[in-house]
Amino acid sequence: MNYSRRDFISHLSFGLGSLATLPGLTMYRNIESFLSESGYTELPDDQKLGVALVGLGRYASGQLAPALQETKVCRLAGIVTGTPRKEKEWARKYDISETNIYNYDNYDQIAENEDIDIIYVVLPNSMHAEYTIRAAEAGKHVISEKPMATSVQDCQRMIDACRAAGRKLSIGYRLHFEPHNRELMRLGRNEVLGPVRKMSGAHSFPLNDPSAWRLDKELAGGGPLMDVGIYVIQASIYTLGKLPTSVRAWDETKDPEQFPEVEGTIRWELYFPEGVVLHGSSSYEDSGNNFRMEATDGWAELSPAYSYSGIEGESSNGPIRFPQVNQQALQMDDFARCILEDEPSIVPGEMGKRDMIIMEAIYESAQKGRKVDLVFEDGFIDPFNT
16 A cells, blocks of 8 residues: 555555445445445545545535545545635645645636545536536546536536546435435336336425525526426436436415415326326425335335435335445545546436426426427436346
């Protein structure tokens, strides 16, 4: 372990790539367990991949930065913010070097900083594409927070930019690393309770702040569907392991005056092969946090299903109970591992584009009042499905 940081990253080969084949971990990668079994509790700080957070809002400050204090393969190395006060606060709190602090005017200079390997874009939705593309052009690997972008075209631009730069792109789909949701994948895809016949889910919360950027369509791209409803769409696909073929949706906003630019409440049905249907909903006017699958020989349900912690589940076979994990830490560590081992992310840009295709179709269906067919270029689900 006497390599320099760059030599270590270039030559790292202590078996992280075999993680998915460890006993009991074929459906759930656990970086900490694997490193421990391999004799590495975690990498030394000077050999971890450096992450720069772009946008220091509530999610970055409340979830990602604390998670980066628990990561084993990457670390918080830099920030990008337009607020000078936050520069000082974050530098002091997380011991960030002044040379690793950027603003939106000098953002592109991050290309010259070898201490930063990954840029995590945590800006309002409509800004994901621009800052992801610029990050790739700066030679950095990128995580874009969900939703990937506000249009399918922007998603493709992001994918193309990272591909052209030879850099990896991942989307902030943390629940793919959460054990209760991973158990739903196992139960559904392996038909443990028989073939899945019906799914239902809701993710909603009251949004009463009229100044919230999420109510600005230009910034958000849409309402609760783009914000939290995407989790219900995700759950249906990773549980069933198949792509939907069409969608029917209804805008059921209760108070249009409170939500003049984006939907306040939306409901949809996703139609899958063999007659399987997802009944989904999302709202800024109600509360909800659940997902349920019903199969021929039983059922399984998570409630809450999408929270940062406290997820619990039940099934016709008994409770679904796993230790709580730091989803964001596992998500970021896994992406760092993918970079070090030159493997594809299980939550890549193609998945983000897929979900944007579905959400655009949901909005089209709600607007036109008819069913809309879904067409996917690559049919991407995730590597565990192949």
